[in-house]
Structure formats: structure tokens, C-alpha cells
Amino acid sequence: MPVTPEPLSQKEIEDRLAELPGWTLSPDGERITRSYRLGSHFAATGLVVHIAQTQEELDHHSELTLGYNTVSLAVNTHGAGGALTALDFELAGRVEKLAPAHGAE
Numbered sequence: 001m002p003v004t005p006e007p008l009s010q011k012e013i014e015d016r017l018a019e020l021p022g023w024t025l026s027p028d029g030e031r032i033t034r035s036y037r038l039g040s041h042f043a044a045t046g047l048v049v050h051i052a053q054t055q056e057e058l059d060h061h062s063e064l065t066l067g068y069n070t071v072s073l074a075v076n077t078h079g080a081g082g083a084l085t086a087l088d089f090e091l092a093g094r095v096e097k098l099a100p101a102h103g104a105e
């Protein structure tokens with residue numbers, strides 16, 4: 001069984017968010033979110049598949065939503081009672097690195 005990471009403090013959440021422009025804390029403070037806009041529905045679908053591969057590698061999964069030309073993520077750690085943990089920021093950082101290759105903005 002994987003070890004569940006510890007909930008991050010408010011300060012740690014703010015510091016890590018500052019390193020991830022475009023990501024924001026949801027109004028209830030329970031998840032981090034970002035939406036990307038792409039050039040087409042097909043490009044957006046490609047990004048979803050790429051994110052899904054990364055999520056499987058990490059064994060950590062966002063709420064991942066495909067729109068017409070948008071992809072939205074909301075991330076928290078279910079296994080930590082829905083708290084934000086280092087795993088959420090690891091996933092967000094990986095998505096930030098792969099998204100530009102899909103033309104995501």
C-alpha cells in the first residue's frame with residue numbers, strides 16, 4: 001500500500017501555488033484547479049490522454065474535465081481526507097510541463 005502523504009499547511013500551499021502560475025485554490029480551499037484552452041477539440045482530447053497517462057504513472061488522479069476546446073483539472077488527495085498534499089502539487093507540476101506541447105494556454 002502506498003504511504004498517504006501528509007496534509008500541507010496553509011503556508012506550504014501558498015508557497016507551492018506561487019510556483020505554479022495559472023493554478024488557483026478553489027473558493028472552499030479544498031483543491032487546486034487550472035483550466036487550459038486548446039486550438040481544437042481534438043487537441044484538447046490529446047491533452048486529456050496525456051494527463052491520464054501521467055496520472056496512472058503517479059497513481060494520483062485529478063477530476064479531469066474535457067470541454068469543446070478546454071481541459072480543466074481539480075486536484076486533492078482523497079486518501080488524506082480530501083486535504084492538499086505534495087502529491088497534488090507533483091501532479092500539477094507534471095501537467096504544467098506537458099501541456100505546452102499540446103498548444104495549451
Ligand SMILES: C[C@H](O)[C@H](O)[C@H]1CNC2=NC(N)=NC(=O)C2=N1
Pocket residue numbers: 002059060061062075076077078079080
Ligand atoms: C490505491 C491508490 O493508490 C489510491 O486509490 C490512489 C489513486 N489515485 C488517487 N488520486 C487522488 N487524487 N487521491 C487519492 O487519494 C488517490 N489514491
